[in-house]
Amino acid sequence: MLKADFHIHTNYIQEMETSFSPKELIDKAASMGFDVLCFSEHYILTRLGDYFPEYRKEPLTTYRDFKDYAESKGILLLPAVEMRYKEGEIVLVNFKGDVRDYPTIESLKSLPKDVFVIAPHPFYKRGMCLGENLEKHIALFDAIEYSHFYAKICNFNKKAVRIAKKCSKPMVGTSDTHMLLQFGYTYTLLDAEKNINSVVRALKKGKLKLVTNPLPLWPFTIITLNTIYKICSGPFRIAWRKITGKI
Numbered sequence: 001m002l003k004a005d006f007h008i009h010t011n012y013i014q015e016m017e018t019s020f021s022p023k024e025l026i027d028k029a030a031s032m033g034f035d036v037l038c039f040s041e042h043y044i045l046t047r048l049g050d051y052f053p054e055y056r057k058e059p060l061t062t063y064r065d066f067k068d069y070a071e072s073k074g075i076l077l078l079p080a081v082e083m084r085y086k087e088g089e090i091v092l093v094n095f096k097g098d099v100r101d102y103p104t105i106e107s108l109k110s111l112p113k114d115v116f117v118i119a120p121h122p123f124y125k126r127g128m129c130l131g132e133n134l135e136k137h138i139a140l141f142d143a144i145e146y147s148h149f150y151a152k153i154c155n156f157n158k159k160a161v162r163i164a165k166k167c168s169k170p171m172v173g174t175s176d177t178h179m180l181l182q183f184g185y186t187y188t189l190l191d192a193e194k195n196i197n198s199v200v201r202a203l204k205k206g207k208l209k210l211v212t213n214p215l216p217l218w219p220f221t222i223i224t225l226n227t228i229y230k231i232c233s234g235p236f237r238i239a240w241r242k243i244t245g246k247i
Contacts, residue, residue: 001209002190002199004036005029005183006080006093007120007145007174012062013041014054018178022066025177030073032184035194037070038080039063040091043099046084059099076194082120087137088130091118091145091174094200105133108140116203118172120145123159126227134160138167142203146171146210148186151220172203173210179226181219186212 010022022039029037039062044055059081070077080093085105092108093116102108108117119141122130130137134144144164146157164171173186189209192202202208215223 002035002076002192002194003033004188004190004199005034005175005177006036006038006078006116006118006172006188007040007082007091008037008177008183009041009082010039010062012039012065013057013059016054017042020180022062023069024180025183026066026070026073026075026077028180028183030075034075034187036076036078036190036199038078038091038093039066040080040082040093042082042084044084045103046086048084060096076196076199078196078199084128087133088122089120089128090130090140091120092116093118093203094196105137105140114200114204116200117142118145118174119143119160120174120176121147121149121156122163124149124156134163135167138163138169141169143170143172145176146173146186146212148173148175148182148212148215149220149223150214151217152214154220155214170206170208171210172208173212179223182215182223185215186210 009017010025011018012022041059041062042055043059049055060079063077063079067077078094079096081095081099083090087105095115117140119130119134122134144160150157172188175183175186177183189211190202191207192198
């Protein structure tokens with residue numbers, strides 16, 4: 001079984017997203033026995049991308065520049081992107097195309113068959129989450145994410161689990177890492193060989209197992225405070241960008 005995480009961010013093309021580099025994450029993953037990773041950098045199609053052009057950069061740059069380094073550490077890196085539409089965010093695993101060819105959520109119907117489509121954190125309380133759009137567009141998705149971001153006292157994954165069962169969709173575990181302390185609590189095990197074709201086949205056939213543990217109180221608190229800060233500071237960053245063109 002391969003230990004995998006399909007939803008990770010870095011500071012390589014979008015500095016405000018994280019405080020760590022791709023190499024730092026790869027090194028940490030290697031030390032924890034991971035076999036497969038995806039750097040699913042953001043590409044934002046909503047108006048937010050008009051104010052922050054770094055979210056309109058080529059999102060596969062991180063994959064291309066670090067796949068060899070990952071291989072040197074024993075990790076298979078897959079190309080991926082997290083697209084943000086007005087309906088919500090979507091993670092595309094094994095995506096090798098041009099994001100500009102998929103300007104709307106409906107256009108994802110024409111994705112190549114070897115792209116694995118995940119609905120990330122669908123029912124978390126943020127505007128970029130799919131919410132009720134998950135069921136509305138359920139035919140687009142190969143799997144639903146079981147987010148790492150929960151504790152024993154609070155878990156927004158419960159509705160996602162119900163929808164996954166209702167619609168016969170597998171659940172994949174990811175870290176959606178923006179802080180290194182998020183990594184490793186929730187991940188996916190795959191019955192596959194360590195090559196892209198075998199990994200994609202296993203995903204498509206549902207040969208996977210969710211592994212998840214609730215966050216301890218201290219990282220859950222830190223991540224929560226960091227999320228609140230990002231939400232509250234967002235309008236000020238946009239206003240500053242409008243005035244100065246700088247973050």
